[in-house]
Amino acid sequence: MDKFIVSARKYRPQTFDTVVGQAHITTTLKNAIKQNQLAHAFLFCGPRGVGKTTCARILAKTINCEHPTPDGEACNECNSCVSFNQGTSLNIHELDAASNNSVDDIRTLVDQVRFAPQAGRYKVYIIDEVHMLSSSAFNAFLKTLEEPPPYAIFILATTEKHKILPTILSRCQIFDFKRITTNDTVEHLEAICEKEGVNAEKAALQTIAQKSEGCMRDALSIMDKIVSFTNGELNYTNTLEHLNILDEDYYFKLLDHMLQQDLSSAMLLYDDINRKGFEGDLVLNGFAAFIRNLLVSKDEKVVALLDTVESFKQKYLETAKNTPASFLISALNILNESEINYRAARNKRLHVELTLIKLCYLQQAMELAAGDAGLVKKKIADKAVAVPFRNIQPVLARSATLKETVPATTPAPQASRLIIEEPAPRPVAPVPPVQKEPASSRKISSLEKLRQQFKDTHVEQVDQPLTQETLQEAWDAFIVLLKENKNSAAQSFDLAQLKVLDDNSFYVYTANAIEYRFIESCKTQTSEFLQQRLSNTQLQFYITKRENVEVTGNNDPKPLTAVQQYQKMIEKYPLVKELKEKLKMELDR
Structure with a gap:
């Protein structure tokens, strides 16, 4: 019994002509061989399974062939080709960089490069999955890759070109393989x-x-x-x-049910699909690909992009003609969103069924949103109804009065007329004509009436002048109120001294910063209480600490300047002056 060999190995291409779908690569390599213009380093990059390693082996065999064909192909009959086909050639070395990615492996490879081939023209080194090499291995390989011996050729293969260092890319001829x-x-x-x-x-x-x-x-x-x-x-x-x-016939049936808005048939069909073992995400993904193919089939220019078997192409074209593009685009959007949210859904089946319900009523929703002239707003406002107005005669009389007051030299402008339809005007009682009055006897305006009423009802309050006796009595009353409320600021208020400055203001002297802060925290309440108690709305007071106040001959407090405060400070703390001189600080004037 012969040993079974999988088709991928059994039918691996042996010449450039048998490589499938990479004509742009194979033609370039054959011309380079015929013209003897081979580079010393190649980089084959592209998706998996498209022939990168195969082309590398064919290139290695062809450049060592003793009797190449005129087309630049290997003869497959000489000793070099036979040994290569049997896997016994000493001129070809393959290294799997996925498992040999250390710097020591590359150094071993570089040491082998020094020895010339015993037979043939070139020694070829094929490094597969080269992007798996470490950074140190890449750096150890740079010098040899840039200036190898004339008999050495390197072929690097990778599926992820973006992971390779730019210094490696610049030393290689890059060939991009495409999907077949x-x-x-x-x-x-x-x-x-x-x-x-x-x-x-x-x-x-x-x-x-x-x-x-x-x-x-x-x-x-x-x-x-x-x-x-x-x-x-x-x-x-x-x-x-x-x-x-899933067979595409199921998708055609699903689409028919959706266009007919037959929800029950669509749900039963999905139940049949689910019983056959197809998961919901597979159904959503397949139906989205089906809708995409229908959308592609609507335009003859892009029919070539239709990705399906030959037997279904005609059915796609016929179905696409009877399906509006707006429905297909909206359905594709719903399916895409549902597929994204499928993983997060806890009830997978319900999630798919909700998507089918949306698709079944999608056409009805689009019809409701569409008007005679295209898409309009879903909610249409009721028809406007004219508001009934009454013809007010006094307004006309006033306009006539205004016309008489306009000078004769100024032409009177024509009044714009507003025509308003009213369903049924109610009978209006005749309004007696307004008698024309002179300007002196006209009624005062509404604003003047309000002012007059305010003056009649409110008597203007006069602020009482401030005296030392009345101030002290009101201040003591406020202290009693603080003590009743158990406010800790009562003691600071009791120790403070008062001095009237004028009829509407006074000073509050405190002994230290603590009393100052207590009184400052209650300043708003104190001001409101004193204004009401002393009948003076303009009353205000100033809080001053005695340690920062200089009393003049008139016993009027005068705030200390910055220089005076500094002088007092250095009298008490001499080191402050020394600190100022060392830091070269200046006083604010």
């Missing part, structure tokens, strides 16, 4: 199935190609798995079942 298209994948799978004698439907191969997402290795692995599962029969139904893909 669905058509190229299907053609390659058909050729393999024909060689293996597998009966495969094209729809099944197209489904495999879509599932692989441009990765040929994944497509070959999926095909091997399904062929083993179905015993050599590769059809569309078995492929959908094995790949856990």
Whole structure:
């Protein structure tokens, strides 16, 4: 019994012409070989399974071939090609940087570069997954990569180019591999199935190609798995079942139920899908891809972007004609939002069912929001009804009076007329004409009436002048009030001394800062109490500490200046003067 070899290894391309979907890479490499313009370092980057390592091996075999073809391909017959195909060539060294990423591994590789090849022209070093090397390993590799021996060629392969140091990128020729298209994948799978004698439907191969997402290795692995599962029969139904893909016929049925606003049928159909084991996120994702394909099918210019099997393309085109684009865009938005919030939902099934309910009534919501002239506001205001007005004769009479007061030289402007429809004007009692009065006997305005009423009802209050006796009595009364309320500031008020300054103000002298703060905290209450008690609304007072006050001959308090305060301070604390001189400080004048 022969040992089974997977298709990805068994049908690995051996020449540049057999590489699938990378013609821009293979043509460049063949021309470089024919013209003998090979670089000393190459960087192959791109998605997984698109042929990076395969092209590196083909390049290594071709440049050492003893009898290359005129097209720049290896002959596969010389000793070098045979040893390469058997894996015994000494001129090709492969290093997996994912497991050999230390600086010691790179130093070992650099030591091997010093030895020339025993047979052939070049020694080729293929480093796969080079982005996994450490920073120190990259730095140890820089000098050798920049100036290698003439017989050494380095081929680096990676799936993540952005992780490679710029100093490495600048020393290599960079080749970007692209994803393999669905058509190229299907053609390659058909050729393999024909060689293996597998009966495969094209729809099944197209489904495999879509599932692989441009990765040929994944497509070959999926095909091997399904062929083993179905015993050599590769059809569309078995492929959908094995790949856990929901048939697109379900999506077409769901769309029909939604356009007909048949919620019950849509819910029953989803229940059938759920019983078959398809998770809600898979249904949402698949239906969103289905809506996207419908949206693409509405424009002939972008029909080429339709990603589906051949048997469904015509059905997509017919369904897209009967489905409005606004519905598709709104449905795609709802599905996208629902798919994002699916993971956070605790009741997954209810979350999907709510999405189906929204989609079923989406068309009705759009019809309600649409008017004859396009989209308008959902809430339409009631038709405006004219407010009934009465024709007031005094206003007309007053306007006539104003006309008479205008000088004869000024032309009277024409009054603008406001036509107001009224449903049924009620009969109005005749208003007697207003007698014309001279200007001297006109009635006073409303503002003058208010002023007159205020003067009649309110007698103007006169502030009582402040005296020392009345002030002391009111002050003592406020102290009694503080003591009744058990306010700690009562003692400070009791120790304070008062002196009248004029009829509306006085001074409050305190002995220290503590009394000053207590009286200052109650200043608003004190002022209100004294104004009411002394019948003086303009009453105000000033709080002053005696230690900062100089009494003049008239016994009037005078605040000390900054210089005077400084002089008193240095008399008591001589070190302050020394500190001032050391810091070179100035006094505010």
